[in-house]
Amino acid sequence: MQLQEIVNTGNFGLAPWIVFLPLIGMLANLLFGRSLGEKASGWIASLASGAAFVVALLLAFSLGANPEGTTVTLGEWIRAGTLNVGWDFRIDTLSVTMMLVVAGVGTLIHIYAIGYMHEDVRHNGDPRRFPRFFVYLNLFIAAMMVLVSADNFLMMFVGWEGVGLCSYLLIGFWFEKGEHGIGNVKAAKKAFVTNRIGDFGLLIAMFIIFWNFGSLQFDAVFEKVPEVAVASPGVLLAITLFMLLGVAGKSAQLPLFVWLPDAMAGPTPVSALIHAATMVTAGVYLVARSHALYVAAPSAQAVVAWVGGLTALFAATIAVGQSDIKKVLAYSTISQLGFMVAAVGMGAFVAGMFHLVTHAFFKALLFLSAGSVIQGMEHGENAAHHAAYRQAAKNKKSADRGAQAFEAGHAGEEQHFDPQDMRNMGGLRSRMKYTYWFYLVGALALAGVFPLAGFFSKDEILVEALHLQPGVFWLLLAAALLTAFYVGRQVWMVFFGTPRSDAAARARENPPVMTVPLGVLAGLAVLGGALNLPGVHSLGKWLEHTIENIPPSEFSFPLAGAALLVALAGLGLAWSVYGREPLPKGFVDPLRRRLGGVFTALEHKWWVDELYDRLVIRPYKRLSAILSDSLDLGFINPLFDGLAAGTASLASFLRRIQNGFVRSYALAVLLGAVAIMAYLLFR
Amino acid sequence: MNPGILFFLVLAIIAIAAAVAMLFSRNAVYSALFLVVNFSTIAVIYLTLGAPFIALVQITVYAGAIMVLFLFVIMLLGAERLSAREPLTWQRPLAILLGVAMLGEVVYVFLFRAGLNVPLSIPTPTFGSPTEIGLDLFNRYLLPFEVTSVLLLVAMVGAIILTRVEKIKRPGGQATRDEATREQAMKDQAIKDQAIRDQVTRQ
Amino acid sequence: MVPLSYYLVLSVIMFTLGVIGVLVRRNALVIFMCLELMFNAANLAFIAFALFYQNLNGQVFVFFVMTVAAAEVAVGLALMVAIFRTKGNIDVDQVSTLKG
Numbered sequence A: 001m002q003l004q005e006i007v008n009t010g011n012f013g014l015a016p017w018i019v020f021l022p023l024i025g026m027l028a029n030l031l032f033g034r035s036l037g038e039k040a041s042g043w044i045a046s047l048a049s050g051a052a053f054v055v056a057l058l059l060a061f062s063l064g065a066n067p068e069g070t071t072v073t074l075g076e077w078i079r080a081g082t083l084n085v086g087w088d089f090r091i092d093t094l095s096v097t098m099m100l101v102v103a104g105v106g107t108l109i110h111i112y113a114i115g116y117m118h119e120d121v122r123h124n125g126d127p128r129r130f131p132r133f134f135v136y137l138n139l140f141i142a143a144m145m146v147l148v149s150a151d152n153f154l155m156m157f158v159g160w161e162g163v164g165l166c167s168y169l170l171i172g173f174w175f176e177k178g179e180h181g182i183g184n185v186k187a188a189k190k191a192f193v194t195n196r197i198g199d200f201g202l203l204i205a206m207f208i209i210f211w212n213f214g215s216l217q218f219d220a221v222f223e224k225v226p227e228v229a230v231a232s233p234g235v236l237l238a239i240t241l242f243m244l245l246g247v248a249g250k251s252a253q254l255p256l257f258v259w260l261p262d263a264m265a266g267p268t269p270v271s272a273l274i275h276a277a278t279m280v281t282a283g284v285y286l287v288a289r290s291h292a293l294y295v296a297a298p299s300a301q302a303v304v305a306w307v308g309g310l311t312a313l314f315a316a317t318i319a320v321g322q323s324d325i326k327k328v329l330a331y332s333t334i335s336q337l338g339f340m341v342a343a344v345g346m347g348a349f350v351a352g353m354f355h356l357v358t359h360a361f362f363k364a365l366l367f368l369s370a371g372s373v374i375q376g377m378e379h380g381e382n383a384a385h386h387a388a389y390r391q392a393a394k395n396k397k398s399a400d401r402g403a404q405a406f407e408a409g410h411a412g413e414e415q416h417f418d419p420q421d422m423r424n425m426g427g428l429r430s431r432m433k434y435t436y437w438f439y440l441v442g443a444l445a446l447a448g449v450f451p452l453a454g455f456f457s458k459d460e461i462l463v464e465a466l467h468l469q470p471g472v473f474w475l476l477l478a479a480a481l482l483t484a485f486y487v488g489r490q491v492w493m494v495f496f497g498t499p500r501s502d503a504a505a506r507a508r509e510n511p512p513v514m515t516v517p518l519g520v521l522a523g524l525a526v527l528g529g530a531l532n533l534p535g536v537h538s539l540g541k542w543l544e545h546t547i548e549n550i551p552p553s554e555f556s557f558p559l560a561g562a563a564l565l566v567a568l569a570g571l572g573l574a575w576s577v578y579g580r581e582p583l584p585k586g587f588v589d590p591l592r593r594r595l596g597g598v599f600t601a602l603e604h605k606w607w608v609d610e611l612y613d614r615l616v617i618r619p620y621k622r623l624s625a626i627l628s629d630s631l632d633l634g635f636i637n638p639l640f641d642g643l644a645a646g647t648a649s650l651a652s653f654l655r656r657i658q659n660g661f662v663r664s665y666a667l668a669v670l671l672g673a674v675a676i677m678a679y680l681l682f683r
Numbered sequence B: 001m002n003p004g005i006l007f008f009l010v011l012a013i014i015a016i017a018a019a020v021a022m023l024f025s026r027n028a029v030y031s032a033l034f035l036v037v038n039f040s041t042i043a044v045i046y047l048t049l050g051a052p053f054i055a056l057v058q059i060t061v062y063a064g065a066i067m068v069l070f071l072f073v074i075m076l077l078g079a080e081r082l083s084a085r086e087p088l089t090w091q092r093p094l095a096i097l098l099g100v101a102m103l104g105e106v107v108y109v110f111l112f113r114a115g116l117n118v119p120l121s122i123p124t125p126t127f128g129s130p131t132e133i134g135l136d137l138f139n140r141y142l143l144p145f146e147v148t149s150v151l152l153l154v155a156m157v158g159a160i161i162l163t164r165v166e167k168i169k170r171p172g173g174q175a176t177r178d179e180a181t182r183e184q185a186m187k188d189q190a191i192k193d194q195a196i197r198d199q200v201t202r203q
Numbered sequence C: 001m002v003p004l005s006y007y008l009v010l011s012v013i014m015f016t017l018g019v020i021g022v023l024v025r026r027n028a029l030v031i032f033m034c035l036e037l038m039f040n041a042a043n044l045a046f047i048a049f050a051l052f053y054q055n056l057n058g059q060v061f062v063f064f065v066m067t068v069a070a071a072e073v074a075v076g077l078a079l080m081v082a083i084f085r086t087k088g089n090i091d092v093d094q095v096s097t098l099k100g
Helices: A003-010 A017-036 A038-065 A093-124 A127-149 A153-171 A183-213 A218-231 A233-250 A259-265 A268-277 A279-289 A291-295 A298-320 A325-346 A349-394 A399-409 A433-447 A453-468 A470-495 A512-532 A538-544 A557-579 A590-595 A597-603 A605-655 A662-682 B003-024 B028-048 B052-077 B091-113 B130-139 B142-162 B173-202 C004-024 C028-053 C057-087
Strands: A070-080 A083-091
Touching: A017 A038, A017 A127, A038 A083, A038 A093, A038 A127, A070 A153, A083 A093, A083 A127, A083 A153, A093 A127, A093 A268, A093 A279, A093 A349, A093 A512, A093 A538, A127 A153, A127 A268, A127 A279, A153 A183, A153 A233, A153 A259, A153 A268, A153 A279, A183 A218, A183 A233, A183 A259, A218 A233, A218 A291, A233 A279, A233 A291, A233 A298, A259 A268, A259 A325, A268 A279, A268 A325, A268 A349, A279 A291, A279 A325, A279 A349, A291 A298, A291 A325, A298 A325, A298 A453, A298 A470, A298 A597, A298 A605, A325 A349, A325 A453, A325 A470, A349 A433, A349 A453, A349 A512, A349 A538, A433 A453, A433 A470, A433 A512, A433 A557, A453 A470, A453 A512, A453 A557, A470 A557, A512 A538, A557 A590, A590 A597, A597 A605, A662 B091, A662 C004, B003 B028, B003 C004, B003 C028, B028 B052, B028 C004, B028 C028, B052 B130, B052 C028, B052 C057, B091 C004, B130 B142, B130 C057, B142 C057, B173 C057, C004 C028, C028 C057
Parallel strands: none
Antiparallel strands: A070 A083
């Protein structure tokens, strides 16, 4: 079959392969991963993901010819009463956009992970765990593809749960590590449980949808929306608000965002793929997909927009006070997700999806570069140790000089040297050149500097916000200022100045298998703005086939200029605090002096986790203990034990009838005969 | 009270008395002999019921052959070695109670419910005569007749096989010693079984 | 002249005595004899009904019952002998290894 044919006639039948190819990769690694060796297992996984990307491209080309899209049915799943759910793949512009992002960024991250995990499994001491990582990654890609290509809510929920599972598996990948040996596992559990609360909301929404619309199929539901809106508007409000709960869980909005910072316990490629580029965007996709429902419930739209806006500002403030390089990026992700959620909430679906795509590019870039920085620091740490030992070995005579050098090698190191702490970094610009330039591109894109991708997408959201939800506009603008500030702070702390520890002084660049994907992502971050340039609106026109009636946003020069000024102001502020003088080793954060108690609050993330612990977790645990001890152990257990004991004693009583004597058996026969005769005579 | 009923009552009392005596007798031989008396009485009752052939068959076969067989076996086995204690304490009272209950029920049916209080007619001489029975046996009931003969053959063969002694016992030698050990083991087992049974009934 | 029910009552009394004997006595041979008593009770009922219905079928049936009873006694007594050889006595209560 010629490529031309496929392009022209549209071969939508390929659709199921976007799920099957990653699954095949997963199976290959699951069954043969150990014996294949690291390179082979990593490249098989990347190839599987890449093949999925190629299929997505083919589907995109087919859509180019038939932009209305189609549904490919693989088979029937549930047929129970009026519920009819099938394995249907929906190929339209919105789902293909997501497919391309997931597979494209996913493949780049797979390739990066080959290099990253090679070091990481050795750093953590279990090289045999390498293939397992790629099994989980491929499973994730498959589940995410199910999510975005679903044609009904239930299949999407399957993918939703699948990505939640993979998130759990990957956060807890080093399950024996972390604080006290269970830190990673606790983070994984937290992610899963918090997501569960969101899933509960989504499930309730699905139930209400089925109850009122009679089907879970997207088309069937969205067609009936005007009817239901007139008949019972409260239903639509309920559906959209419960769905918002699901979005808050999966896309880390207030109040369920607390799992995402802890999820940084997973390896960096995981943070990049799942917790920046793809899984967390599932909530945004859900709202965009259900745009018909949201458009018909304006009060819900307002709620969503405000939740997004508040999250954006809240997370941005916390990011300012973090000193772990990944935590800053985590809160940045939450903040940017707030932007996206606010956008799709207020009805600017194209703006939201545009920002989703560009954010995937530059956030993945930032995370992967951060991973590169961390590995560089770990190399530096090892090098520092070796240098100290060599020094000690050389100076056999001056034992105390050796001891001094030993101490020097360990200087700046507490009990556990944290290669992720930005306070230990510094001056990495000269030691890790590629990483520095790529990181800079990502940072500027995040801040929203012209002409990088982030500028265009963030600006479009701001324009729409000014028209649709002015209150949210100010929240987002403030968040944008803080975004530029904290990302500038990060760049100056990490890359500029002088190295603040021996590890930073001896850091080295990473191999091309890691830096090349960074380069590709950096290119995308630079050029990504072309997806939806103002005036051209390619993405808008592309998405219009799925999301109807979107007025294209007008470009407003004053607003764009204001946004750019805000970004530059933020960067400038960061320079003045962190960049003007090189920060010395063991420095006190300058903001602490200026903001005092507020900075402590920011550092402690406004004590949200502690608050949740007091308000929710401790009472819940007490309730569990009550139910477990008094109800379960005290009542239900003895009830069943009593039943069992009763049965046993009844049995041992009845057993005595079988005494082995024939005469007593004969007596029983006579007894029966007499009884039956009596019954027949006297009834 | 007409003579027929009187005659019948006398015979009935003798039959029942013989049966009761058979039940209560401690000596098995006495039981067998009382049973012979019972059978003979029943044979006389058959005669009054117009079944001469059956009556004489009863005496010949039942009293003459079957009971003789019984007596042979009783004397062969010398069957008096029973342990004194009754292991099942409730057996006797319950059995008597239930037996009486069954008796009461059935008598009730026969006397009051089934309408069978009709006097029987006096049988004609040819009624149960051998000729008549013979005609029936060889015309209508030929197949069952032949089958019964096969049945008797089978019973004969069965009896012979069941009582066959397995090996020729030669004095001394391993076979006899094995046999002796086996017999001793079986006797020990019997004693053990009795002990277990005693334990069970003590519970 | 004698009502049918009298014969039937006699038959039932003999049958009951047989049943009680089977349940109460422990000597296997005596139990067997009580069994024969029960057979006879049934035979008596057959003969009485044969006269009542003026039908010889009852008597023919008794003939066959006797034949079969004879065969059964032969085999049963052979069994008794075999059991005696194994157990040493014919106490029916000793044949009780199938207890639960």
